[in-house]
Amino acid sequence: MAFNDLFLRACRSEPVEMTPVWMMRQAGRFLESYRALRKKADFLTMCKTPELAAAATMLPVNEVGVDAAILFSDILIPIEPMGMELQFTPAPLFPDPIRNRAQIDALRVPDPEESVPFVMDAVRLLRKELDGKVPLIGFSGAPFTLATYMVEGGGSKSYIHLKSLMYQEPGLYAALMDKITDTVIRYLNAQIAAGAQAVQVFDTWGGILSPGDYETFDLPYTRRVIEGLNREGVPVIHYVGTGSALLSKIKEAGSDVVGVDWRIDLDEARKILGPGIAVQGNLDPTALFAPIPEIERRVKEILDRVGDAPGHIFNLGHGILPPTPEAHAKAFVDAVHRYSKKSG
């Protein structure tokens, strides 16, 4: 099996014979084989058992033909050892959310090899198992997105608790963000040391902030994470959900690749980001519920917008949805390969 490094070359904005493609949340419930594996253990147990996490990671690589593997885990895994109980119901839940200074003071900045060794063990296992077939992506939540869960206690519509903390007690907010930022830097560097060949920072909820608030309350911490990484030869992807109005600021965080959702066309995103930054995206995940010829048409449209300029990793604009028909996800991946192939 030849080494497929399309993904890594595209991350570095180098020319490729074919556009690489993977899907956020590709190791998940849309796959029949995942649902079968998941019958053996609950989600957190799967995350904490390297053999099960590795098996889940491999499913979309073997069954869907994606050009990168992403570690099966969750963005909330490093929060538990900071000192917060975590449950999945299946939505994530912190029963004792952060609401005061004493709770923030009590948070730890844990050593990842000691507190979450199963993550690095899974990375090491996967590098052996993948054996160069496709590169392995490690990941973390961005400090801001992690703070939304820690302070709200779970998902939220209006983020009133977190925004109250930001606006009423900016010093306390900064103290919380400093601890999360240090935790994320150690966590990602441990994954890189264990063998992750690229890392993605998921700022899924960054787009709930106005551009001014993003600049004050999110960007400085994400930038510190990216600056703190041992990134030699390891591309950094920075994804901000609903972030199209923030691209000129996202650029300042300093990643190699910016993940873009479907609310902006990729040619326009590239104009804002400028040369030297690759883009990842950006098919609307619900487009996979369209008939296959329509999925193919939309793939072509996105490829046409990017044109011949290097530096595009095809992906969805957000995670693949659990009810997505498997055949449609496969048709999507095949269409990217087929229509992007350079002739001659």
Ligand code: CP3
């Ligand atoms: O991309 C991959 O396939 C790798 C694994 C991965 C998971 N979560 C597995 C998972 C990754 C990269 C994540 C990231 C993640 N987790 C994000 C950021 C990306 C995004 O989608 O916005 C966020 C916000 C979370 C928090 C989280 N974890 C949520 C909101 C949920 C969904 C709960 C629900 O009701 O669907 C999870 C659970 C989760 N994470 C599952 C998987 C496969 C489903 C768990 C199950 O099997 O029951």
